[in-house]
Amino acid sequence: MMQQYQNIKAENPDTILFFRLGDFYEMFFEDAKLASKELELTLTGRDCGQDERAPMCGVPYHSCEAYIARLVAKGYKVAICEQTEDPAKAKGLVRREVVRVVTPGTVIENSMLDEGKNNFLCVVAMFGNRAGLCFTDSSTGDMQVTELDDGDLAQRICNEIGRFNPSEVLLNPEAGHSKEITDFCKNKVNGVVSVQPDANFDEAKCSDLIRRHFHCTLKTLELEGKPNATVALGVALGYLYETQRTGLERIQGISLYSESQYMQLDLSTRRNLELIQTMRTKEKRGSLLWVLDKTRTAMGKRLIKFWIEQPLVSCARITQRLNAVDELFSEGIARAELGELMQGVFDMERLMTRVVYGSAGGRELKALSKSLEFLPRIKEILQNAKAGMLREIHTAIDPLEDVHDLIERAIVDEPPVSVREGGIIRKGYSEELDDIREDMTDSKSFIAKIEAQERERSGIKNLKVGYNRVFGYYIEVTKSNLSQVPPTYIRKQTLTNCERYITEELKQLEMRVLGAQERIVAMEYQLYEQVRKFVSDQLSRIQNTAQAVARLDVLCSFAQTAAINGYCRPEVNMESTVRIVEGRHPVVETMMKDVPFVPNDTLLDDDENRAAIITGPNMAGKSTYMRQTALIVLMAQIGCFVPAAAATVGITDSIFTRVGASDDLASGQSTFMVEMTEVAFILKNATRRSLLILDEIGRGTSTFDGMSIARAVLEYVADKKKLGAKTLFATHYHELTALEDELDGVKNYNIAVKKRGDDITFLRRIVRGGADDSYGIEVAKLAGVPDTVMARAKQILRQLEGEGTAAVRPVHTRKRKTPPPPEPEESGQMSFAPSAAENISRRLREVDVNTLTPIEALNILYELCRQAKE
Numbered sequence: 085m086m087q088q089y090q091n092i093k094a095e096n097p098d099t100i101l102f103f104r105l106g107d108f109y110e111m112f113f114e115d116a117k118l119a120s121k122e123l124e125l126t127l128t129g130r131d132c133g134q135d136e137r138a139p140m141c142g143v144p145y146h147s148c149e150a151y152i153a154r155l156v157a158k159g160y161k162v163a164i165c166e167q168t169e170d171p172a173k174a175k176g177l178v179r180r181e182v183v184r185v186v187t188p189g190t191v192i193e194n195s196m197l198d199e200g201k202n203n204f205l206c207v208v209a210m211f212g213n214r215a216g217l218c219f220t221d222s223s224t225g226d227m228q229v230t231e232l233d234d235g236d237l238a239q240r241i242c243n244e245i246g247r248f249n250p251s252e253v254l255l256n257p258e259a260g261h262s263k264e265i266t267d268f269c270k271n272k273v274n275g276v277v278s279v280q281p282d283a284n285f286d287e288a289k290c291s292d293l294i295r296r297h298f299h300c301t302l303k304t305l306e307l308e309g310k311p312n313a314t315v316a317l318g319v320a321l322g323y324l325y326e327t328q329r330t331g332l333e334r335i336q337g338i339s340l341y342s343e344s345q346y347m348q349l350d351l352s353t354r355r356n357l358e359l360i361q362t363m364r365t366k367e368k369r370g371s372l373l374w375v376l377d378k379t380r381t382a383m384g385k386r387l388i389k390f391w392i393e394q395p396l397v398s399c400a401r402i403t404q405r406l407n408a409v410d411e412l413f414s415e416g417i418a419r420a421e422l423g424e425l426m427q428g429v430f431d432m433e434r435l436m437t438r439v440v441y442g443s444a445g446g447r448e449l450k451a452l453s454k455s456l457e458f459l460p461r462i463k464e465i466l467q468n469a470k471a472g473m474l475r476e477i478h479t480a481i482d483p484l485e486d487v488h489d490l491i492e493r494a495i496v497d498e499p500p501v502s503v504r505e506g507g508i509i510r511k512g513y514s515e516e517l518d519d520i521r522e523d524m525t526d527s528k529s530f531i532a533k534i535e536a537q538e539r540e541r542s543g544i545k546n547l548k549v550g551y552n553r554v555f556g557y558y559i560e561v562t563k564s565n566l567s568q569v570p571p572t573y574i575r576k577q578t579l580t581n582c583e584r585y586i587t588e589e590l591k592q593l594e595m596r597v598l599g600a601q602e603r604i605v606a607m608e609y610q611l612y613e614q615v616r617k618f619v620s621d622q623l624s625r626i627q628n629t630a631q632a633v634a635r636l637d638v639l640c641s642f643a644q645t646a647a648i649n650g651y652c653r654p655e656v657n658m659e660s661t662v663r664i665v666e667g668r669h670p671v672v673e674t675m676m677k678d679v680p681f682v683p684n685d686t687l688l689d690d691d692e693n694r695a696a697i698i699t700g701p702n703m704a705g706k707s708t709y710m711r712q713t714a715l716i717v718l719m720a721q722i723g724c725f726v727p728a729a730a731a732t733v734g735i736t737d738s739i740f741t742r743v744g745a746s747d748d749l750a751s752g753q754s755t756f757m758v759e760m761t762e763v764a765f766i767l768k769n770a771t772r773r774s775l776l777i778l779d780e781i782g783r784g785t786s787t788f789d790g791m792s793i794a795r796a797v798l799e800y801v802a803d804k805k806k807l808g809a810k811t812l813f814a815t816h817y818h819e820l821t822a823l824e825d826e827l828d829g830v831k832n833y834n835i836a837v838k839k840r841g842d843d844i845t846f847l848r849r850i851v852r853g854g855a856d857d858s859y860g861i862e863v864a865k866l867a868g869v870p871d872t873v874m875a876r877a878k879q880i881l882r883q884l885e886g887e888g889t890a891a892v893r894p895v896h897t898r899k900r901k902t903p904p905p906p907e908p909e910e911s912g913q914m915s916f917a918p919s920a921a922e923n924i925s926r927r928l929r930e931v932d933v934n935t936l937t938p939i940e941a942l943n944i945l946y947e948l949c950r951q952a953k954e
């Protein structure tokens with residue numbers, strides 16, 4: 085047996101092998117040592133034909149799922165090796181085979197999955213300047229494929245990986261050599277990452293597998309001319325065949341997408357806008373999803389997350405969604421009923437996965453059938469819908485009455501967990517089964533009658549018929565009555581107070597009962613399998629219906645949130661104006677309980693109002709205002725109503741944010757470096773149709789460096805001849821407000837405060853014009869900084885203002901140690917040692933400004949600053 089183990093282990097080297105031995109899965113050698121540590125199991129030993137005993141530990145087979153879940157959550161792969169023949173019938177060693185390898189990206193068990201989240205396996209096939217990506221969720225049968233080419237490929241691959249957030253990533257060797265991709269996976273992906281051999285990425289092999297799996301040509305799948313997407317898809321399929329081994333028919337089709345179908349949102353923007361979870365605590369509460377998610381089904385929960393992360397850029401598709409939301413918004417009664425109906429719908433997608441894989445029991449079938457009960461009424465409510473998307477949903481929902489009927493006819497109301505012990509098939513479903521059952525009942529009642537008959541025959545008043553698993557049915561006579569025992573009784577067992585006997589008649593009846601029992605169990609299993617197979621064959625009908633319910637659920641959720649929170653329908657068009665009247669921040673307003681949220685207007689266009697410079701004290705609400713604008717645009721483009729009195733949103737192709745100091749020490753970058761890398765990325769990728777949220781650019785370095793960068797960036801983004809993107813730019817560098825007079829399309833705004841003595845009141849109103857002051861000291865006082873420190877701060881401030889350096893308020897004085905500070909021109913920044921000055925000047929002379937890209941400029945600037953500081 086140990087040899088058999090070694091052979092199987094050799095075929096599955098990078099897994100922990102769960103080796104079935106009777107009622108246990110055992111692990112040996114290194115696997116045992118590792119698992120005993122990870123799962124806190126006792127490590128024992130077993131003879132293995134060598135001097136030393138093999139380290140061993142095990143888990144009971146009936147509770148293995150929890151152990152596997154823990155290992156998989158830690159990133160291990162678990163190979164499940166079963167006994168694949170009946171040990172009673174095996175000649176010699178029982179045959180064993182690996183029936184499945186469970187890996188983080190291929191899990192289908194409910195206990196290992198979060199119902200509101202997809203669980204993706206990602207394959208990256210990168211060749212030169214092109215790449216194919218495939219994201220597969222085996223638990224729902226969802227397979228999404230794309231092909232990327234040219235321009236910042238590694239960055240875009242990372243962006244897609246960030247968007248899908250897979251649990252497992254398979255890279256081809258070339259992608260594995262890209263530091264950007266591997267660093268990204270290491271730092272930003274929660275799952276496991278592995279580099280697969282080049283041989284797996286063979287185009288011919290992959291195409292062949294795809295054709296065989298989907299029974300169609302690449303052309304039908306629209307994969308022709310997309311060799312990289314084909315390879316990524318083929319590798320994903322190959323990996324699933326290797327790990328799942330059965331049930332692959334669950335994957336019925338692919339959806340081919342292109343990045344350009346969606347608004348571009350890079351990973352840091354998703355995080356900054358807190359779309360799915362908050363930045364600090366990583367919780368759903370406090371995110372946009374938390375506000376918008378009123379879905380009732382697990383399918384809806386997964387889809388709403390997906391929609392929020394992928395705003396659309398097609399005006400027609402957005403309008404379709406908005407029309408549907410609008411109709412559900414106005415039809416409050418229908419919406420409420422739909423909500424209640426959908427509440428009863430279980431996770432049909434994942435139930436179907438278990439049905440197809442053959443791991444669904446009677447309970448899963450019943451859950452499916454319960455869900456189907458609500459479909460006819462849902463369809464009926466949608467019958468007179470006017471919105472195109474609701475009509476499509478109406479058509480797509482199949483009431484599946486035949487499936488529901490069959491399950492209800494066949495399966496009892498409360499089926500047992502196991503499908504192999506009987507008690508699952510309802511009376512009346514199969515005549516043959518009912519006959520055997522009747523026969524068994526008859527035999528049992530005969531046995532019951534034997535007690536009275538034998539008492540009478542023998543004259544033993546307290547004679548009893550009993551049953552145990554070892555002897556079957558027996559007649560029990562107490563010691564005092566032994567003399568009356570008839571000679572035909574055969575003694576079987578002697579106990580302290582009694583003797584147990586059998587009779588010929590009893591044994592015959594027993595055989596009938598037990599034989600019938602065995603036949604019933606076998607037949608029930610067979611009937612159950614037929615039902616399961618029938619349901620499994622209806623996969624595409626059920627899957628389409630499940631997806632339609634998911635869409636309806638999300639649309640109802642949007643309508644419900646809009647009704648509860650007082651949102652309005654945005655007008656979405658192809659023009660380039662974003663005009664928001666009395667906009668609110670969807671999350672901040674929901675979180676605020678005691679004070680009302682103060683609404684504010686926004687106007688951005690590609691003409692007079694391209695860039696808004698927003699000044700105002702700390703805590704005034706600058707960040708809130710900028711994020712609310714971004715969120716309203718995003719909400720409009722996912723087809724949702726928005727928190728405003730009115731809103732017009734010209735389609736925005738991307739939102740970029742640069743906010744706060746997000747230290748990325750894990751990836752070895754300083755705060756300022758992260759800030760500049762993000763700025764560089766934005767300047768390179770933004771277009772005229774982008775929306776930029778730039779919060780305190782340049783604050784991560786010294787005042788003059790920071791201010792210069794801030795100004796240069798603002799000039800670049802606002803200038804129509806350069807980028808000319810819609811920009812909200814918050815800053816404490818009040819000098820920048822001068823740009824309003826110098827640059828076309830730049831407008832100053834500030835968030836008003838009222839000052840009385842040393843105290844300030846935040847009015848939260850955005851008004852035209854630059855702020856007159858930063859009120860940093862007043863805000864510090866509000867925050868509870870001790871009076872002595874505050875008094876000293878004011879003294880220093882007066883000194884600074886007296887010396888004419890007030891122009892650079894608020895100063896980021898990290899480099900200045902003693903007040904009063906010297907004049908900036910005389911500061912350390914300018915007094916370089918001659919050699920450093922020479923170096924910098926030489927470097928500058930080498931630069932050809934006309935051919936510089938913004939990122940190169942920033943890199944040079946960064947290098948020069950560093951040299952100067954040194």
Ligand SMILES: Nc1ncnc2c1ncn2[C@@H]1O[C@H](COP(=O)(O)OP(=O)(O)OP(=O)(O)O)[C@@H](O)[C@H]1O
Nearest residue numbers: 680681682683701702703704705706707708709848
């Ligand atoms: N329009 C509003 N109505 C009511 N409360 C608001 C509004 N805007 C912001 N707030 C409140 O003010 C707090 C501070 O806002 P925010 O973080 O946007 O200020 P800020 O100006 O960006 O500050 P800093 O410059 O220090 O980053 C928010 O947490 C919120 O509670």
